[in-house]
Amino acid sequence: MAARFKSDFLNVLDQRGFIHQISDPDGLDALAAKGPITGYVGYDATATSIHIGNLITVTMLYWLQETGHKAISLMGGGTSMVGDPSFRDDQRKLLTVEQIASNIESIKRVYGRILRYDGANPAIMVNNAEWLLELKYVEFLRDVGRFFSVNRMLSFDSVKLRLDREQSLSFLEFNYMIMQGYDFVELNRRYGCVLQMGGSDQWGNIINGVDLSHRMEGPQLYALTTPLLTKSSGEKMGKSASGAVWLNGDLFSPYDFWQYFRNTEDADVGKWLKIFTRLPLDEIARLAVLQGNELNDAKKVLATEVTAIVHGRDAADKAAATAAATFEQGAIDLSLPTFELSRVELKAGIGLLSALVTAGLAGSNGEARRAIQGGAIRVNDEPVTDDRATLSEAHLLPEGVIKLSSGKKKHALLRAA
């Protein structure tokens, strides 16, 4: 692929499909080609984990670091107390200080796996609570607030949705973009940071920082955004049956994570390989041209590589092995999600409905019943159509477990204890 930029950094991002908009491509390129630059991405602490949408921008930080530059991951300890109104049609619930702190603790762990915070040229993690919480109101208004035009802020697409729907946009939320703009300037002062990256929905917020620096007679700053990732079928990337695809293993298991990528649509395999894995581009090109059934091999590579980045190589290999045993050999793999059942209960015979609920394959007896009636349920791979069926010791396989399945993809084991 022809190099469009002079700097390795922008070439990598360009060739792997990360670039949506850059505020001044040539200026940024020249700067990055000349020497190391410092760039950051901000993350809100609105949940106990980040999700795969965030993984994209963390990966940009990875490439930033990898191409010899300095990466900053900014925790939004201060901004999360306000809540980003961008492209939302309602106000976020206000989080307590304790929630924010515990969310940050929980989120932090994931970054260490993806970015390197030690050794030569380490990435750094900063929390904007450090400076935002110290601000003096009137002082801040005079120093920073005077550079923001309300007329202009009202014209941003990010708040249009709210205004057009005649939904209230509180003054609190309205301040979010000012705070984020100020963060950029502050990071420039403290660390010489000149680049902020983010999703395309953050463009307005990032540009605010670039402008603010101008107006405060600071240095030229740069904005770079990624496209909003959608599947070829038009859906937003990152949603699964159980909600968001989280990176923390306790919210979304490595096995489920692996499965999520394994089920990528054909048309997206190449795109995802470039963005989510670190495989060389020529290898990706080779994988992406596979057709039909062979493309499934590329999907397995994708799933394993991404899982390895997020959960570690061991967890990735294990997930791949479990999937291979379950789907390809039709065997019982003991590392499928397993639930305990008391031996006494089993002896007496336990209703299939409640067994399905226990195994997490149904949310309620009613749901379990409908699944059975819809022909979705199998016990030890034998279809069951009677919703009054019971399980007993006779169902135990030689491995000492009972395998329950809902549909082709969801499996769980019950073990007598």
Added chain:
RNA sequence: GGGAGAGUGUCCCGAGUGGCAAAGGGGGCGGACUGUAAAUCCGCUGGCUUAGCCUUCGUAGGUUCGAGUCCUACCUCUCCCA
């Protein structure tokens, strides 16, 4: 402070004007077809000890045999006037 309007199935949008477990979408799940893909078609999409019972339409009361629908108060949000 005065006036007008909105809040529906704990995923979203959205009909409904005294008989409603509540139309229709989207999304999701399942089945068929395949390749653990997409597209297409079909079924399901409050809970339970399921010929029945219980809980749901912003909150709390009231009218009525019966209320999402009518009345009162309150909460939240919009818009107009001051």
